[in-house]
């Protein structure tokens with residue numbers, strides 16, 4: 448793609464005006480740093496011409512305070528998709544800020560235990576964290592809606608709600624009393640239903656099932672007669688392999704293959720009804736956030752948005768490869784949950800959400816917003832994504 452915008456009459460329009468704008472703003476926004484960090488290709492794809500080094504170098508301000516931050520995460524270090532997503536975000540912020548922000552990433556357990564990320568960032572042990580909202584239901588039940596909602600929105604829909612449907616505003620309101628500023632910073636897409644050592648042929652097979660499944664999905668399993676267990680990712684394999692749990696969900700083929708879960712369970716069920724479009728979050732300690740100059744705030748915010756896209760792209764590219772490996776090399780038996788099981792789980796999911804909304808004012812507000820957006824989105828999805836995917840052979 449050319450960086451030259453095309454005028455309405457088809458002729459190429461000269462770049463003089465845009466190039467000048469770029470130079471004018473570069474001092475205030477340190478645009479040169481932003482441009483060099485993101486790369487001209489990204490800007491060209493967005494229809495924005497990049498400044499040449501000669502243009503930007505004459506008046507761009509470099510220097511100022513350097514921020515050395517720590518990012519604690521709930522993921523094993525550099526774990527595919529999740530850990531690499533957190534590392535990508537840190538690297539992108541450092542590059543886009545021209546090194547004015549340096550972020551050291553810690554895997555779960557390296558600085559603080561994986562499931563203490565929320566407290567660590569709220570308390571200032573680390574300035575930044577990367578995790579998922581459903582891990583923090585003990586802090587706020589409503590936080591779970593910003594992780595995953597059983598039979599809820601998938602990635603396209605949830606991004607629409609968060610960025611343009613009031614979702615992110617509600618999320619900020621919920622984390623504000625904890626002194627945290629949240630950002631969507633990744634999405635796994637539709638997850639798998641999980642690994643089971645027993646067949647699920649009917650709803651009755653869920654009774655007595657001890658399964659690692661966090662958040663609202665866990666509440667639904669409990670209502671179906673099972674026992675949900677919350678374990679951080681690093682503990683999942685051992686629990687399944689030793690029989691401490693009968694089943695586990697984790698993410699999808701890309702992550703599950705890396706954990707070797709196929710060595711500890713027999714059946715791989717789909718779809719991930721409990722996590723149809725899981726959002727990963729970047730959380731920032733509000734006191735440290737408020738200290739950042741406006742341009743760095745913009746860089747962090749934009750990098751999180753880019754990380755949201757990048758992670759989903761990574762999952763899209765590698766899930767299918769890993770699924771082939773699981774099926775072809777490891778002879779994994781992939782099964783679909785029976786329709787009757789999915790139907791019952793959807794009914795129970797609605798009950799769980801309605802009950803929660805009935806006893807928690809903030810959940811009621813979030814659930815109302817979420818449900819209204821989903822209803823509208825579903826109407827459009829049915830004649831766009833869904834109709835198209837059913838049409839494609």
Ligand code: CA
Pocket residue numbers: 638696697698722
């Ligand atoms: Ca999961």
